[in-house]
Amino acid sequence: MSSLFMNFNQKQAQSLKALQRLMMSREMQQAVHLMQMPVMELLGVVEAELEHNPVLEYDEVDSQEESQESESNEISSEKELDFNDRDLEVLRRLDEDFRDHFSESENYYTKRSVDEEKLKSYQEQSIQSQESLFEHLMRQAADTFDQPNDYAMSEILIGSLDAAGFLKTPLSEIALLNHFNVMDLERILLSIQTFDPFGVGGCNLRESLLIQMRCRKEEKTLAYEIIDKNFEDLLHNRIPNITHALSATLDEVIEAIRHKIARLDLHPGASYSRELTHAIVPDVSVFQEDDKLKILVNEERIPIIRLNSKYLRMLDDQTLSSETKEFIRNKLMSAKWLLKNIDQRNETLYRVVEALTKHQSAFFLKPDGKISPLTLNVIAAELDLHESTIARVVANKYIDTPRGVVKLKYLFSNTFKTAEGDDISSKTVRDVLKSFIEDENKKKPLSDEALSKLLEKKGIPCARRTVAKYRNEMKIGNTKQRKEY
Numbered sequence: 001m002s003s004l005f006m007n008f009n010q011k012q013a014q015s016l017k018a019l020q021r022l023m024m025s026r027e028m029q030q031a032v033h034l035m036q037m038p039v040m041e042l043l044g045v046v047e048a049e050l051e052h053n054p055v056l057e058y059d060e061v062d063s064q065e066e067s068q069e070s071e072s073n074e075i076s077s078e079k080e081l082d083f084n085d086r087d088l089e090v091l092r093r094l095d096e097d098f099r100d101h102f103s104e105s106e107n108y109y110t111k112r113s114v115d116e117e118k119l120k121s122y123q124e125q126s127i128q129s130q131e132s133l134f135e136h137l138m139r140q141a142a143d144t145f146d147q148p149n150d151y152a153m154s155e156i157l158i159g160s161l162d163a164a165g166f167l168k169t170p171l172s173e174i175a176l177l178n179h180f181n182v183m184d185l186e187r188i189l190l191s192i193q194t195f196d197p198f199g200v201g202g203c204n205l206r207e208s209l210l211i212q213m214r215c216r217k218e219e220k221t222l223a224y225e226i227i228d229k230n231f232e233d234l235l236h237n238r239i240p241n242i243t244h245a246l247s248a249t250l251d252e253v254i255e256a257i258r259h260k261i262a263r264l265d266l267h268p269g270a271s272y273s274r275e276l277t278h279a280i281v282p283d284v285s286v287f288q289e290d291d292k293l294k295i296l297v298n299e300e301r302i303p304i305i306r307l308n309s310k311y312l313r314m315l316d317d318q319t320l321s322s323e324t325k326e327f328i329r330n331k332l333m334s335a336k337w338l339l340k341n342i343d344q345r346n347e348t349l350y351r352v353v354e355a356l357t358k359h360q361s362a363f364f365l366k367p368d369g370k371i372s373p374l375t376l377n378v379i380a381a382e383l384d385l386h387e388s389t390i391a392r393v394v395a396n397k398y399i400d401t402p403r404g405v406v407k408l409k410y411l412f413s414n415t416f417k418t419a420e421g422d423d424i425s426s427k428t429v430r431d432v433l434k435s436f437i438e439d440e441n442k443k444k445p446l447s448d449e450a451l452s453k454l455l456e457k458k459g460i461p462c463a464r465r466t467v468a469k470y471r472n473e474m475k476i477g478n479t480k481q482r483k484e485y
Contacts, residue, residue, distance in 0.1 A: 031341040035348065036392035039283045039298050042342070046302055049338055055311050055331040056338075059304040133165060133200075133272035134158055140195045145188070153180055153188045157201070165200035165269025166208060199268030206231045212264050222248055223260030234261070237477070239485045250485055282400035283408070284353050286364055293357045293364055297346045307335055348385070352393045355379050356411050363411070364401055371413050373425045429460055430470050437476055442484040 034042060050056050141154040156178050160169045171189070175182045193201040198215040202208030206227060213224045225246055226234055233241040234257070243253050285296045311328050314320055356379070362369035376394075380387040394408040413425035436454050440446045446454070448467045455462040468478075476482070 027337040027341070030337060031344060032392065034341050034345045035389065036395045037345075038281070038396045038398070039301055040281050041396075042345075043301050043303075046305065046338070046342070049335070050303070050305065053331050053335055053338075055308050055328070055335045056305050057308045059306040131272065133161065133163070133269045136272055137161075137192065137195055137200065141192070144191055144195075149184075150188055153178075153185055154192060156180070157185065157189055157192060161200060161269060163269060163273050164267040165197070165202075166205075167201055167203050197265065197268045197271065199265055205266060208266075208268060209261070209264050212268070213260075218260065221256065221260060222246065222252060223256040226253065226256060227261065237481045237483060239483075254485055280398050280405055282405055283397040284349055285400040286353065286357060286402070287400075288365065288402055293361070295350055295353050295357065297350050297353075299346065302342070305339070307332065348389070349393055349397075351383055352379060352390060353399065353408075355382055360411050363403070367403070371411065371425045371427045374412050376412060426470075429455070429462060430474060432458060432460065433462075433467065433470055434474060434476070437471075437482070440482075442482065445479045445482040447479050 034045065037045065050058070137158045138155065141151060141158065145151040145154055156174060157167065160174060161167055167189070171182050171185045174180065175185055189201055193211045194215060195201075199208040199212040202211050209227050210224065213219060213221070213227070218224055226242055230242045230245055233239075233245070239250065239253055242248070243250055246253070248256075281298070281301065283298050285298065287294050287296070311332065314328060315325060356374075357364060359372055359374050359378075360369075363371055376387050376390045379385075380390045383390075394412070397408045398405050399408045399411070410427075413427045432455065433451060436446065436451055448464045448471065451467045451471075452462055452464045455467070471478075
């Protein structure tokens with residue numbers, strides 16, 4: 001009891017502790033955010049800012065007279081653009097500099113003629129929407145179920161299927177949430193499992209494959225037995241286990257797998273998926289010109305934008321309220337920082353790729369050139385930038401090279417020492433490992449230990465665990481999974 005009272009009677013003390021924390025401004029947060037954005041996401045940010053910030057506009061000034069008028073108005077507003085002595089250049093200069101900078105690119109936002117508008121409207125109306133899996137199955141349900149309650153249950157069940165066509169939600173849960181009878185749901189589900197595409201309505205891959213075989217009237221085949229009774233052995237390529245369990249010959253099992261099971265659909269509902277396939281748009285290109293590598297940052301998709309001089313003139317309006325002027329100043333500041341941060345993003349991207357062309361020149365210039373060992377830290381030290389900045393620059397971005405479009409981070413690789421002490425990249429080790437596996441005898445695949453010894457003979461010390469790690473990363477099966485019978 002005394003120790004308890006001692007704890008209660010301990011004196012409580014307050015202390016003040018000074019801590020230093022870096023608080024990032026909204027502008028700096030934007031700069032960091034834009035740095036790691038691929039060009040198509042950056043386009044979305046610019047368009048959103050154009051929509052919400054009236055100070056920004058598409059640069060569509062064609063006549064010299066309008067341009068000169070804009071410049072004269074900007075000059076008269078120069079004094080109004082002093083934002084509380086912050087060390088930011090005058091907005092007038094920014095407008096001129098960025099207009100010159102962006103004017104070198106083609107303006108993609110030109111107006112269409114009346115005939116072009118009509119053609120575009122016709123083409124848009126001619127596009128037919130792809131039927132979804134839900135719509136496809138519900139059309140069949142409408143022809144199958146006459147009773148309203150049956151049709152309602154089918155709608156709930158079909159709506160519960162995932163993109164592959166599997167029903168992962170237990171029927172008991174669906175019944176509880178929708179006040180249905182489980183046995184009635186089972187009856188409706190059996191009917192749905194006969195719908196096209198064959199295989200929908202199964203709770204997992206095994207059940208889906210069995211449904212497909214039942215729809216093809218193949219229940220009494222060896223292939224059906226293999227899936228029904230030895231599915232795990234099938235997944236792990238344990239063919240001898242299957243032959244022993246089903247009292248079948250090796251040839252019969254291989255025949256059933258190759259000519260029956262292999263043709264089944266692993267994702268029966270995927271063909272009706274409406275998921276969009278996004279084309280890869282490189283953020284930067286590297287190309288050879290006169291034995292030299294040239295770099296071009298992709299700015300074509302970003303609209304040419306400038307500051308709207310109308311709002312600069314409004315700052316000279318003596319009748320305008322101070323609140324309105326403050327609103328305009330804030331929007332001008334936001335516009336300026338967006339332009340500044342985009343320019344900084346592109347400049348940093350250019351510098352990083354320029355450094356990469358020096359380190360990976362063999363890859364860029366030779367058809368069979370290897371990736372040299374290179375880490376983010378090396379580029380960061382060369383450019384006097386933080387490693388996290390380099391990581392943001394290469395994140396989610398692609399580069400167009402003479403050897404095709406690759407991820408920017410592909411050009412970085414950890415160092416790997418050969419027996420002679422030479423540096424090679426881990427990507428090179430993976431390539432050698434992959435070639436060993438491709439050339440192996442498939443009836444007697446190489447173990448990870450054997451692959452490790454082959455690499456060592458090549459002068460590349462690589463432990464068995466590292467071989468297994470690289471093999472898994474390349475999505476290559478183990479010895480048993482690669483074996484052919």
